[in-house]
Amino acid sequence: xxxxxxxxxxxxxxxxxxxxxxxxxxxxxxxxxxxxxxxxxxxxxxxxxxxxxxxxxxxxxxxxxxxxxxxxxxxxxxxxxxxxxxxxxxxxxxxxxxxxxxxxxxxxxxxxxxxxxxxxxxxxxxxxxxxxxxxxxxxxxxxxxxxxxxxxxxxxxxxxxxxxxxxxxxxxxxxxxxxxxxxxxxxxxxxxxxxxxxxxxxxxxxxxxxxxxxxxxxxxxxxxxxxxxxxxxxxxxxxxxxxxxxxxxxxxxxxxxxxxxxxxxxxxxxxxxxxxxxxxxxxxxxxxxxxxxxxxxxxxxxxxxxxxxxxxxxxxxxxxxxxxxxxxxxxxxxxxxxxxxxxxxxxxxxxxxxxxxxxxxxxxxxxxxxxxxxxxxxxxxxxxxxxxxxxxxxxxxxxxx
Amino acid sequence: xxxxxxxxxxxxxxxxxxxxxxxxxxxxxxxxxxxxxxxxxxxxxxxxxxxxxxxxxxxxxxxxxxxxxxxxxxxxxxxxxxxxxxxxxxxxxxxxxxxxxxxxxxxxxxxxxxxxxxxxxxxxxxxxxxxxxxxxxxxxxxxxxxxxxxxxxxxxxxxxxxxxxxxxxxxxxxxxxxxxxxxxxxxxxxxxxxxxxxxxxxxxxxxxxxxxxxxxxxxxxxxxxxxxxxxxxxxxxxxxxxxxxxxxxxxxxxxxxxxxxxxxxxxxxxxxxxxxxxxxxxxxxxxxxxxxxxxxxxxxxxxxxxxxxxxxxxxxxxxxxxxxxxxxxxxxxxxxxxxxxxxxxxxxxxxxxxxxxxxxxxxxxxxxxxxxxxxxxxxxxxxxxxxxxxxxxxxxxxxxx
Numbered sequence: 001x002x003x004x005x006x007x008x009x010x011x012x013x014x015x016x017x018x019x020x021x022x023x024x025x026x027x028x029x030x031x032x033x034x035x036x037x038x039x040x041x042x043x044x045x046x047x048x049x050x051x052x053x054x055x056x057x058x059x060x061x062x063x064x065x066x067x068x069x070x071x072x073x074x075x076x077x078x079x080x081x082x083x084x085x086x087x088x089x090x091x092x093x094x095x096x097x098x099x100x101x102x103x104x105x106x107x108x109x110x111x112x113x114x115x116x117x118x119x120x121x122x123x124x125x126x127x128x129x130x131x132x133x134x135x136x137x138x139x140x141x142x143x144x145x146x147x148x149x150x151x152x153x154x155x156x157x158x159x160x161x162x163x164x165x166x167x168x169x170x171x172x173x174x175x176x177x178x179x180x181x182x183x184x185x186x187x188x189x190x191x192x193x194x195x196x197x198x199x200x201x202x203x204x205x206x207x208x209x210x211x212x213x214x215x216x217x218x219x220x221x222x223x224x225x226x227x228x229x230x231x232x233x234x235x236x237x238x239x240x241x242x243x244x245x246x247x248x249x250x251x252x253x254x255x256x257x258x259x260x261x262x263x264x265x266x267x268x269x270x271x272x273x274x275x276x277x278x279x280x281x282x283x284x285x286x287x288x289x290x291x292x293x294x295x296x297x298x299x300x301x302x303x304x305x306x307x308x309x310x311x312x313x314x315x316x317x318x319x320x321x322x323x324x325x326x327x328x329x330x331x332x333x334x335x336x337x338x339x340x341x342x343x344x345x346x347x348x349x350x351x352x353x354x355x356x357x358x359x360x361x362x363x364x365x366x367x368x369x370x371x372x373x374x375x376x377x378x379x380x381x382x383x384x385x386x387x388x389x390x391x392x393x394x395x396x397x398x399x400x401x
Numbered sequence: 402x403x404x405x406x407x408x409x410x411x412x413x414x415x416x417x418x419x420x421x422x423x424x425x426x427x428x429x430x431x432x433x434x435x436x437x438x439x440x441x442x443x444x445x446x447x448x449x450x451x452x453x454x455x456x457x458x459x460x461x462x463x464x465x466x467x468x469x470x471x472x473x474x475x476x477x478x479x480x481x482x483x484x485x486x487x488x489x490x491x492x493x494x495x496x497x498x499x500x501x502x503x504x505x506x507x508x509x510x511x512x513x514x515x516x517x518x519x520x521x522x523x524x525x526x527x528x529x530x531x532x533x534x535x536x537x538x539x540x541x542x543x544x545x546x547x548x549x550x551x552x553x554x555x556x557x558x559x560x561x562x563x564x565x566x567x568x569x570x571x572x573x574x575x576x577x578x579x580x581x582x583x584x585x586x587x588x589x590x591x592x593x594x595x596x597x598x599x600x601x602x603x604x605x606x607x608x609x610x611x612x613x614x615x616x617x618x619x620x621x622x623x624x625x626x627x628x629x630x631x632x633x634x635x636x637x638x639x640x641x642x643x644x645x646x647x648x649x650x651x652x653x654x655x656x657x658x659x660x661x662x663x664x665x666x667x668x669x670x671x672x673x674x675x676x677x678x679x680x681x682x683x684x685x686x687x688x689x690x691x692x693x694x695x696x697x698x699x700x701x702x703x704x705x706x707x708x709x710x711x712x713x714x715x716x717x718x719x720x721x722x723x724x725x726x727x728x729x730x731x732x733x734x735x736x737x738x739x740x741x742x743x744x745x746x747x748x749x750x751x752x753x754x755x756x757x758x759x760x761x762x763x764x765x766x767x768x769x770x771x772x773x774x775x776x777x778x779x780x781x782x783x784x785x786x787x788x789x790x791x792x793x794x795x796x797x798x799x800x801x802x
Contacts, residue, residue: 002464006484010467358742360430360438360749362774376774380465387466391748398746399463400470400483 002387004079004240007396013242016328016393019279019289020385022077023315024070025297026334027350027369029341031305038296038305038340039351040368042312046319047353047367050330054355056364057377059385061336067347070297071095073335074257078290079241079386080234087260088172088229093162095256097154101231106170106199109227110153110161111178112137112220113186121182125159126220134158137220144209146202163206163225171196177207178224186224203228236262237288241390245288248278254292263290272314276321283325291322297345300338308340328393329356331385332367349379356392402784405480405641407800408791414643417729417794420680420690421786423478424716425471426698427735428751428770430742432706439697439706439741440752441769443713447720448754448768451731455756457765458778460786462737468748471698472496474736475658479691480642480787481635488661489573489630494563496657498555502632507571507600510628511554511562512579513538513621514587520623522583526560527621535559538621545610547603564607564626572597577627578608587625604629637663638689642791646689649676655693664691673715677722684726692723698746701739709741729794730757732786733768750780757793 028037061073062082071092072082087095090107101107112134114123129137134155141153141161149167156162173196177186189207191200207223214221237245239262247258248268255265264286268278272293279289293315299307322330330353337348351372353364362376373379377388390396429438462474463483472493473483488496491508502508513535515524530538535556542554542562550568557563574597578587590608592601604626611624638646640663648659649669656666665687669679673694680690694716700708723731731754738749752773754765763777774780778789791797 002467002484358430358740358747360770363771374775376459376771376780378779380780384465387464388748389466391466391468396466396468396748398468398470400473400487 001381001383003081004235007079007387007390008240010397010399011240011242011390012395012397014393014395015287016395017283017287017289018243018329018389018393019291019322019327019331020077020389021291021293021315021322021330021332022074023293023296023312023332023334025300025336025338025345027337027339027346027348028300028308029339029348037369038308039312040370042309042316044312044316044367046316046323047332048365050319050323050332050355051353051367051371052365053361054330054353055359055362055377056351056353056367056372056375058349058369058372058379059333059352059382060349060379061382065347067345068336069345070253070335071257073382074254075261076382077333077335077385078237078261079383080261081383085232085234087232089227090162090229091231093156093160094164095260096253097156097162098252098255099152099154099162099164101164102166103231104166104170106165106172106228106230108163108203108225108229110163111224112159112161113222113224114219115186115222119185121179121184121186121222121224123219124178124182124224128158129220131155131157133220134161137214137217140213141210141223144206144213146205149202151206159220165199165202170199172199172228172230174200174203174228176226177203178226186222189225232260234260238262241288241386241395243288244286245290246282246286247290247292248275249290249292250275251292251294254294258290272311273318276318280321280325289327296334297338300340301343303340303343305340329354329389331389333385352377352385354388354392358394359392402782403788404482405636408480408788408797409636409641411798411800412641412643412791413796413798415794415796416688417796418684418688418690419644419730419790419794420692420723420728420732421478421790422692422694422716422723422731422733423475424694424697424713424733424735426701426737426739426746428738428740428747428749429701429709430740430749438770439709440713441771443710443717445713445717445768447717447724448733449766451724451733451756452754452768452772453766454762455754456760456763456778457752457754457768457773457776459750459770459773459776459780460734460753460783461750461780462783466748468746469737470746471654471736472658474783475655476662477783478734478736478786479638479662480784481662482784486633486635488633490628491563491630492632494557494561495565496661497654498557498563499653499656500553500555500563500565502565503567504632505567505571507566507573507629507631509564509604509626509630511564512625513560513562514623514625515620516587516623520586522580522585522587522623522625524620525579525583525625529559530621532556532558534621535562538615538618541614542611542624545607545614547606550603552607560621566600566603571600573600573629573631575601575604575629578604579625579627587623590626633661635661639663642689642787642796644689645687646691647683647687648691648693649679650691650693651676652693652695655695659691673712674719677719681722681726690728697735698739701741702744704741704744706741730755730790732790734786753778753786755789755793759795760793
């Protein structure tokens with residue numbers, strides 16, 4: 001398949017506009033009684049209208065059978081091969097809490113854990129302490145002073161936190177202190193390159209000081225660090241596709257992902273309707289619109305079938321705002337499936353529709369898993385979405401003479 | 402996917418015969434009034450008969466969303482990965498005018514252009530001078546003598562020409578003189594490897610002499626060269642597939658492409674019917690038949706919907722000549738789509754049919770974009786066409802034990 005470098009050579013700037021609506025965790029599984037999925041159950045006249053006018057298929061987010069995390073699934077839809085464009089665990093957690101990362105920062109994912117008197121790990125999650133307790137402990141660790149660097153310790157959820165170093169000459173090439181098992185001592189942090197020796201020393205200093213501070217905080221009496229990483233430098237969508245992209249998103253993680261590929265992230269309101277209104281407000285000044293709906297995934301993870309149905313209907317009701325703007329290309333899909341039956345992300349391919357003046361419509365007249373399976377796009381990799389969108393917006397020139 | 406080297410290991414010579422009819426620019430888009438494409442509009446009883454007896458699908462020429470040039474699109478159908486088997490611009494232009502290239506020739510694509518008194522490029526195309534004027538100027542430049550090499554300057558169309566050097570120790574590793582923008586001077590040609598230094602000097606000498614000759618030929622008072630290249634050495638189809646292939650083609654570019662992959666190119670007449678007759682005449686002596694129909698693409702680029710419909714019907718009417726020969730495998734497809742609605746090549750996948758005794762027919766009973774989308778081959782890469790053809794002709798042995 002064509003790669004970003006080759007796409008860059010044939011992409012051209014033009015006034016046409018592309019909208020990509022990602023309904024998080026859109027795909028589902030049939031309800032045991034009705035035999036219909038969440039999407040098949042929802043009343044979606046506007047999605048059906050777009051499906052009828054457009055082409056449909058089922059997107060494979062990463063690779064068949066593979067359940068994606070949100071980060072690689074989104075990157076793939078934006079055209080970035082998730083096997084090549086990887087994001088370190090520390091950075092991913094920092095994006096997830098909207099930490100204002102700078103380019104040279106080194107971030108690590110942290111766990112509060114329980115050790116015994118001999119320093120041996122007994123519980124890697126410190127009994128999953130409450131998020132409130134995590135916040136208190138992070139404030140204590142935030143008082144730690146380490147020469148030459150600035151330090152942040154920010155709570156995530158339960159036993160999870162993010163540690164960020166900022167300062168001169170840092171390197172993320174460090175091994176984890178987290179041994180990933182109980183019954184052993186945490187690892188001393190080791191530099192994986194000569195340049196990382198100083199950072200390793202600083203990280204070990206942090207751990208020593210943290211251990212002292214947490215001595216009386218059983219069960220959270222120690223920390224484990226892993227996934228030291230730095231903000232990756234991805235080519236921007238403006239660079240590769242010559243687009244001026246804007247992200248309409250409400251959750252921190254997705255804001256971070258959008259920034260990673262060079263999207264402008266704007267104030268998006270709270271409700272789904274407000275998100276579509278925000279898109280309307282930026283329509284004149286941009287030519288690529290990523291609108292993200294989170295609530296479907298949340299309902300899916302909660303196992304709330306009817307809640308997910310309602311969110312899909314809410315998206316459908318807000319769609320006319322977008323349709324009325326008449327962008328040259330409208331796409332609707334999900335980053336992955338989150339069937340309420342599984343209460344989790346899953347590997348199932350995701351319904352996809354693309355509507356444009358030049359898309360050569362197929363016979364699909366309804367937006368659903370079953371109908372999309374019969375669409376002319378068939379089952380296809382997420383990485384094909386952006387080239388298809390650019391082609392339909394007439395933003396690609398010929399390959400070869 | 403399997404590559405040419407692996408195919409070579411399992412291909413066997415056998416008496417069975419394969420015919421590949423490429424209807425250039427075959428795929429289309431629905432007419433705004435009838436909602437039917439050119440192919441869906443045409444009366445095609447013979448194509449429908451083959452579709453019904455065979456298997457169908459939609460071919461992706463290069464990569465989804467990518468609009469192919471004719472060269473990479475044909476190479477892919479012949480089984481040559483167009484990302485790997487590339488052809489330099491100069492050679493491609495030379496093939497396009499049927500220039501009798503030799504292996505060691507170095508060719509460049511030339512533009513007549515306009516420079517001002519300070520030597521700055523004002524128009525990279527010299528106001529698109531007429532083809533007649535181009536011919537006159539090429540004859541003048543053809544008089545240039547350069548030590549040690551033979552030189553040809555051959556007109557292409559309007560401001561375009563091909564320059565070919567033949568002689569000892571030439572190298573195509575040269576940068577362009579064409580700056581690809583106005584407002585700057587043409588570049589001095591630079592050798593990209595030590596071996597190319599001599600060729601760079603010769604090319605610069607040519608440019609200096611051309612400039613002197615063209616001094617009074619405003620607006621065509623200078624030349625720009627780009628895409629220095631040598632005839633690539635591709636493994637031949639006889640070598641890889643153990644076939645004895647013949648090309649029935651009427652346009653120079655496609656004759657050149659066929660020669661590149663080792664096909665014998667024979668006299669093909671002028672009309673579509675004559676092409677099929679030519680195939681008949683070579684049927685006994687060859688086992689692979691590439692028959693190319695150009696007129697569909699031309700009608701598509703002219704925006705002539707009904708003209709394209711008529712050409713498709715003409716192909717259909719000539720098909721019985723081929724069907725009556727009973728080759729073991731008949732395939733019909735296009736190298737890409739050229740919808741009359743767009744008046745240009747496009748990215749849309751192309752209808753494909755394969756008919757053989759062993760093809761496990763699907764339910765498709767009509768040769769059209771919409772029907773092929775439901776074929777058992779689905780949407781599939783052009784690179785899969787040759788392995789499929791060889792398999793159906795029983796020309797491939799088992800892979801692995």
